[in-house]
Structure formats: C-alpha cells, structure tokens
Amino acid sequence: MLLITCPWCGPRDEAEYHYGGQAHVPYPGNTADLTDEEWAAYVFYRDNPKGPFAERWMHGTGCRRWFNVLRDTTTYEVLAAYRLDEPRPALPQAGGNR
Amino acid sequence: MTTQPLPEHPDFLWRNPEPRSSYDVIIVGAGGHGLATAYYLAKNHGITNVAVLEKGWLAGGNMARNTTIIRSNYLLDESAAMYEHALGLWERLPEELEYDFLFSQRGVLNLAHTLQDVREGVRRVGANRLNGVDAQWLTPDEVAEVCPILNVSPDTRYPVLGATFQPRAGIAKHDHVAWALARRADELGVDLIQGCEVTGFVKDGDRVVGVETNRGRILAGRVGLAAAGHSSVLAEMAGFRLPVQSHPLQALVSELHEPVHPTVVMSNHVHVYVSQAHKGELVMGAGVDAYNGYGQRGSFHVIEHQMAAAVELFPVFARAHVLRTWGGIVDVTPDASPIIGATPVENLYVNCGWGTGGFKATPAAGWTFAHTIATGEPHPLNAPFALERFTTGALIDEHGAAAVAH
Ligand SMILES: Cc1cc2nc3c(=O)[nH]c(=O)nc-3n(C[C@H](O)[C@H](O)[C@H](O)COP(=O)(O)OP(=O)(O)OC[C@H]3O[C@@H](n4cnc5c(N)ncnc54)[C@H](O)[C@@H]3O)c2cc1C
Ligand SMILES: [Zn+2]
Numbered sequence: 001m002l003l004i005t006c007p008w009c010g011p012r013d014e015a016e017y018h019y020g021g022q023a024h025v026p027y028p029g030n031t032a033d034l035t036d037e038e039w040a041a042y043v044f045y046r047d048n049p050k051g052p053f054a055e056r057w058m059h060g061t062g063c064r065r066w067f068n069v070l071r072d073t074t075t076y077e078v079l080a081a082y083r084l085d086e087p088r089p090a091l092p093q094a095g096g097n098r
Numbered sequence: 099m100t101t102q103p104l105p106e107h108p109d110f111l112w113r114n115p116e117p118r119s120s121y122d123v124i125i126v127g128a129g130g131h132g133l134a135t136a137y138y139l140a141k142n143h144g145i146t147n148v149a150v151l152e153k154g155w156l157a158g159g160n161m162a163r164n165t166t167i168i169r170s171n172y173l174l175d176e177s178a179a180m181y182e183h184a185l186g187l188w189e190r191l192p193e194e195l196e197y198d199f200l201f202s203q204r205g206v207l208n209l210a211h212t213l214q215d216v217r218e219g220v221r222r223v224g225a226n227r228l229n230g231v232d233a234q235w236l237t238p239d240e241v242a243e244v245c246p247i248l249n250v251s252p253d254t255r256y257p258v259l260g261a262t263f264q265p266r267a268g269i270a271k272h273d274h275v276a277w278a279l280a281r282r283a284d285e286l287g288v289d290l291i292q293g294c295e296v297t298g299f300v301k302d303g304d305r306v307v308g309v310e311t312n313r314g315r316i317l318a319g320r321v322g323l324a325a326a327g328h329s330s331v332l333a334e335m336a337g338f339r340l341p342v343q344s345h346p347l348q349a350l351v352s353e354l355h356e357p358v359h360p361t362v363v364m365s366n367h368v369h370v371y372v373s374q375a376h377k378g379e380l381v382m383g384a385g386v387d388a389y390n391g392y393g394q395r396g397s398f399h400v401i402e403h404q405m406a407a408a409v410e411l412f413p414v415f416a417r418a419h420v421l422r423t424w425g426g427i428v429d430v431t432p433d434a435s436p437i438i439g440a441t442p443v444e445n446l447y448v449n450c451g452w453g454t455g456g457f458k459a460t461p462a463a464g465w466t467f468a469h470t471i472a473t474g475e476p477h478p479l480n481a482p483f484a485l486e487r488f489t490t491g492a493l494i495d496e497h498g499a500a501a502v503a504h
Contacts, residue, residue, distance in 0.1 A: 001397045002389070015399045019388035021343070040489040044341040045430045048330035050392045073344070074392045 004069060005081045009062045020056030020083055022046040023068040024088060043077075052089050100342040101357060101378040105198050111277050112156075112284035118293050120317035121149045123471055124309055125324055126296050126332060128152035129161040130457060132324035132448055133279040135471070136288045143464070143472035146287035149318075151311060153295035157276035159455070160326050163394075163426035165383040166373060167351050167362055168458040169206045169233050169267035173222045174495045178229040179437065183479055184462035185266060186249020191461060197278035199271050200376050206267035206362040207236070207245060207292045209411075215367055219262045226264070231481045236462070242456050245361050247414050255410055256368050268383075269362060269373050269504070272457060279464075295391050299336045305444040306336065322447045322471045324463075327392065327427025329450035333355035338442045342429045342451050345386040346396035350405075350423040357415060368407035380418060382408055385429060386454060395425045433487075435494040438467055438480040447471050448485070 002014035028042055047053070053073050054073055058066045070080040070089060080089045123139060125132045128150045152158075168188055170181035192198055200355045219235060226233035238250040241261045250258040253313040280290055298310035299318065308317035325332050359374035369385040384404035387396035391431075401423055409416050431437060431451035436459070438449045446496045449467040452459060466480035476484065487493055 001399055013399075014397055021390075033447050036489050036491075040341075041339075043498060044488040045339050046341075046343060048340075048343050049334075050344075053390060055390070071389070073390050076389075076391060076393055079266070 002071075002076060002078060004057060004078055006059045006062055006065075007067050007081055008045040008061060008065060009081045012059070012062060016059060016061040018058040018060045020058055021054045022064065051078060052091055100184070101354070102200075102376045104377065105274075112290050113293065115289045115465060116292060117151075117289065117311070117313055117316050118151060120308070121289070122147040122319045123322065124148070124152045124316060124318040124320075125322045126215060126309070127159070127160045127323065127325040127328075128156045128280070128290060128292065129324060129326055129469065130157065130276055130279070130460035131326070131452070131463045132322075133157075133276055133283060134460050135322060135324055135449070135467045136464075137279050137283040137286070137300040138464045139466035139472060140283060140286035140288055142468060145472055149289040149291055150283070150314065150504050151294040151296055151309070152290070152292045153318070155292050156280055156290060157273055161274045161276050163349065163424055164457040165371060165373065166269040166271055166272050166457055167206065167267070167364070167373065168201075168270060168438040169264050169362075170458070171206070171208070171226050171233050171262060171267065172496060173225050174231060174494055174496060177496055178226065178231055180462050180466075180479050180483070181459060182229065182231050183465065184459045186462035187465065188270070190264075191278070192466055195278040195282050196237075197274065197281065199274035199278050201268065201270040202376070203266050203268040205244065205263055205265045206364060207261040207263055208362065209241070209261045209365040209367070210259045211260070211365065211367040211390065216259050219260060223262050228373075232264055234265075235241050236261050236263050237430075245359070246361065246365060247412050249359055249411060249413055256407070257449040258411075267362060269375070271376065272281065275320040275460065286391075296332065297335070297444070298449055299443075301337075301443070304442075316441065320445045320447065320471050322449065322467060324449045324467065326430050326452065327455070329429050329448065332440070333448070334443070336443050336446055339484070340437065340448070340450060341432055342437075343390055344392055344427050344429055345389070345426045346391040346393060347353050347384070347386045347428045347454050348396045348404075348423060348425045349383040351375070351380065351382070351421050352380040352415075352418040353421045355380065355418065359412075363411070365407065365411065368411070370404045370407040370411070372408060372412065379421065380415065386430065392427055393425070394427055395406075430454070433493040434464070434497040435493045437483040437485050438463065439470055441475050441485065
C-alpha cells in the first residue's frame with residue numbers, strides 16, 4: 001500500500017486515490033494540423049520509465065482533486081507530491097536520501 | 099480427480115554455453131514467448147544459429163508467476179484465431195516435446211453477475227461458435243453441476259446469473275512448459291544464455307546489427323524482443339516508443355488441499371480467477387495494480403479485495419490459508435491486445451503487450467513471432483496485431499470485450 005501525501009489533505013492510504021497515468025501531457029494545440037502519427041502519440045503513447053515517473057492521482061475519497069506525484073516505479077517510493085499549477089520538482093540528488 | 103505427484107525431470111535440460119560473438123537471430127528474454135520463438139525458429143524455419151539472452155534465470159519472469167489459465171474464448175475474430183491456434187498447439191505439444199507438463203483440459207467458467215455480464219457472455223458464446231471455438235452458455239444450476247463448490251444461491255452479494263463454459267480450456271504447469279521448450283530448443287542447437295542482460299543495441303544507421311550486454315557485444319542478423327514487462331525499457335534503448343504501460347499483477351496460493359475444485363473459474367466482475375493446481379494448492383489471481391510499476395510486487399489491498407470476492411463465491415475457501423503471494427510485471431496496451439511484428443528499426447522485431455493474459459498464447463506467440471523474424475513478414479495470424487494499428491486506428495479492442503483477460 002502506497003502512502004501518498006495529498007497537497008490539500010495530507011498523507012493518506014493509496015486506497016483513497018485513483019490513478020491517472022502520466023502527468024504533464026498537454027492537449028495538442030493545433031489539432032486540425034496533426035498527422036495520424038501525432039494523434040497516435042497523443043492518444044495512445046505514454047512514457048513508461050523504469051525509475052522516477054511524474055503521474056496524476058485523484059483523491060477520490062477526500063477532496064476529490066487531481067494532483068501530481070513523482071514516484072519511482074522500481075522502488076515505489078513517493079519522491080514528491082505537488083499541485084497541478086506547480087512545475088515538476090527537480091529530482092532529489094542521486095546518492096541523497098532516496 | 100486426485101492430487102498427483104509431479105513428474106521427475108532430468109538434472110540437466112540444456113547446456114549453459116558461453117555466448118558466441120554472433121548469431122543469425124538473437125531473442126531477448128527467456129520467458130515462455132522467447133523460448134517458444136526459439137523453438138519454432140529451429141523447428142519450423144530451420145534457423146538454429148540462435149541465442150536467447152536472459153538477464154535473470156530462464157522463466158524467472160512472468161512465465162513462472164502466472165496462474166496458468168489457458169483458454170481461447172475471446173470475442174473478436176483476430177483474437178479467437180490467435181488463441182485458438184495456441185490451444186491447438188497446446189493439445190499436441192506434450193507429445194511433440196516429449197514432456198508431460200500437466201496440461202489439463204478441465205474447462206473454464208466465466209461467470210456473469212449482472213445483466214450486462216449475461217449479455218456479454220451470451221454474445222461471446224455465439225461469436226466463439228462462429229469461430230470454431232467450443233463454447234456453451236450455462237444456467238446457474240448447470241454452473242453448479244460443473245463446479246459444486248461455487249455458491250450459486252441468489253442471495254449473495256455477487257449472484258451467479260450464468261456463465262460461459264469452454265470445456266477445452268484448462269491449466270498447465272508453467273515452469274515445466276518452459277523447461278520442455280528449453281530442452282528441445284537446446285537440442286536443436288539454440289544457445290540459452292542466462293545471466294545475460296541486454297543493455298543497448300548496436301546499430302548501423304536504422305538497422306540493428308547486434309546487442310550490447312553485460313557479457314559483451316553480440317552481433318546478430320535479426321533481433322527479436324520478448325521481454326514482456328520490460329519491453330518499453332528495451333524499445334527506448336533501441337530508439338523507438340511502444341504504446342505499453344507496465345503494471346504489477348499479483349497472484350497467490352493456499353496451502354495444499356484435497357481436490358475440491360474441478361475446473362477453472364473466472365469472474366471479471368469481481369476480479370478473481372481460481373483453479374486448483376495438481377499438487378492441491380488453490381491458485382488465485384487478481385486484477386492489475388492501477389499504477390505503473392517494475393517492482394514485481396503490488397499493494398496488499400488488491401489481494402484483500404480478491405480474497406473477499408473468492409470467499410464470497412467459494413464459501414469453503416474461508417478456512418484456507420494464504421501460503422504465498424507474489425507479483426509479476428505485465429505490459430498492457432491501450433486495446434488489451436498484443437503487439438507482434440516489425441518495429442521502426444530495421445531487423446528488430448517485437449512481441450509484447452500480452453499484458454495479463456499471454457501464458458495461454460505461448461505457443462502461438464512463438465509460432466507467429468518466429469515466422470515474422472524468419473521471413474520478415476507477419477504470419478496471417480499476427481498481421482492484425484502490428485504496431486501500426488495505433489496509428490491507423492484498426493484496434494483489436496478486447497478491453498471492452500473480455501474485461502479481465504487472463
Ligand atoms: C500474476 C500473473 C498471473 C497471470 N495469469 C495468467 C493466466 O492465468 N493466463 C495467461 O494466459 N497469462 C497470465 N499471465 C500473463 C503471462 O504470464 C504473460 O503474458 C506471459 O508470461 C508473458 O510472456 P513471457 O512468458 O515471455 O514473459 P516473461 O516470463 O516475463 O519473459 C520476459 C523475460 O525477459 C527478460 N528480460 C527483460 N529485460 C531483459 C533484458 N534487458 N535483457 C535480457 N532479458 C531481459 C526477463 O527477465 C524475463 O525473463 C499472468 C501474469 C502474472 C504476472
Ligand atoms: Zn485531498
């Protein structure tokens with residue numbers, strides 16, 4: 001069970017949240033001009049890194065707000081949780097307290 | 099039905115050769131799919147100068163972590179053709195490989211708990227029959243006849259309103275399947291190289307000409323990826339993207355029991371599937387953990403949920419104990435169907451995206467992937483499963499069709 005800190009409600013069990021996949025995937029601006037390849041990239045392709053991953057979570061049984069989490073997909077360690085209007089935080093230094 | 103002792107197996111099933119400096123074909127990943135591909139490259143296409151490179155040990159990935167359900171009752175034509183081809187191969191492989199890997203055609207029930215489940219099931223039975231797949235629709239009483247320990251009374255939280263039944267479906271002993279394929283591939287000349295991790299690709303322009311490994315550079319005419327949960331990691335090394343997300347998928351077993359469960363029961367609605375292995379342990383699988391993960395472990399609440407559903411369906415399980423839980427890493431595509439075919443890199447082929455349900459496909463994945471690598475063209479069975487479908491839009495959307503697809 002992950003322990004995730006909602007930016008508004010504080011630390012809660014994973015079971016209170018819904019997962020939303022990769023964060024920071026903007027809707028394309030020039031939709032009329034997109035090629036099939038570009039549409040495919042937007043609709044079907046998401047990063048799938050082994051290591052730190054910025055992803056969306058929603059606090060379903062709490063404030064019901066979306067926010068972003070930086071989490072390591074190998075250790076599952078939650079590295080940071082931040083609001084949608086905040087930029088992705090820099091990664092903690094390698095060799096630090098990860 | 100009685101519990102059976104497992105068959106003895108010889109001490110050494112394959113050589114453990116040092117990697118040579120080059121091969122005609124390198125397969126990355128010695129799970130079931132990589133091993134089946136190597137076997138059929140040798141057997142069907144006479145290509146024996148082949149190495150299978152495995153970063154860990156043979157079948158240490160999903161191949162020996164799955165719940166071994168084999169069935170072919172998929173809704174869509176492309177899937178039914180692929181999985182039915184696999185089932186046909188399963189039916190003859192024990193003899194062909196001269197290895198009894200306990201393939202047991204005890205049937206599978208897919209339970210319906212809602213009106214929507216009933217409609218989906220009845221429709222799928224019709225579609226299956228049109229595709230030559232054995233399928234029946236059973237009423238609750240008929241379900242109870244096939245599996246007497248199932249609670250089919252109407253006053254439960256998840257009443258059983260009926261079920262689809264595929265009598266030819268079943269289970270097999272997964273590690274023995276891997277060993278059977280490995281032994282025969284080895285006999286045919288394939289080098290199975292364990293402890294050999296692919297860390298990069300050697301390219302000449304847009305063409306792959308070899309791989310970098312922790313045991314040095316190995317050149318190859320063609321390279322086939324069969325790395326399941328790690329497919330995206332390898333694709334990134336090779337310089338292209340896959341529409342795949344890796345998730346933890348968990349399963350568990352109970353201690354050994356007398357035979358009580360004669361078939362395989364799956365419930366998409368409550369997310370549990372159960373069989374009883376030959377030795378006697380109850381084997382249960384869950385749905386995937388929602389988050390991406392490469393950790394071969396998931397969260398406990400998923401197991402809790404799965405066991406609550408299992409005990410509701412099978413009241414006798416309330417007294418059983420969990421002996422062991424584990425997880426694998428499954429590679430899930432947007433349409434819940436696999437990707438088998440060419441990649442943007444010349445001479446590099448990929449077989450991935452089997453997600454939660456690729457064990458049952460092992461022989462067909464190997465058959466079609468070997469064909470694709472050997473001839474440079476897809477086999478008719480895997481042509482619809484090309485990577486391009488995510489650009490053309492010709493998806494094979496088994497998500498809606500089969501829900502939990504194990
Ligand atoms: C809990 C669970 C239950 C399941 N239940 C079922 C079921 O009931 N029925 C069903 O049909 N399917 C089931 N599946 C799915 C099935 O197990 C997989 O779809 C299938 O095993 C994938 O093919 P594989 O056997 O080749 O994969 P794997 O055995 O995972 O093989 C991939 C191999 O690639 C290796 N590898 C990765 N990266 C590298 C690298 N860089 N260099 C070298 N080697 C590398 C890995 O170590 C691994 O051994 C289940 C899966 C899980 C986890
Ligand atoms: Zn909150």
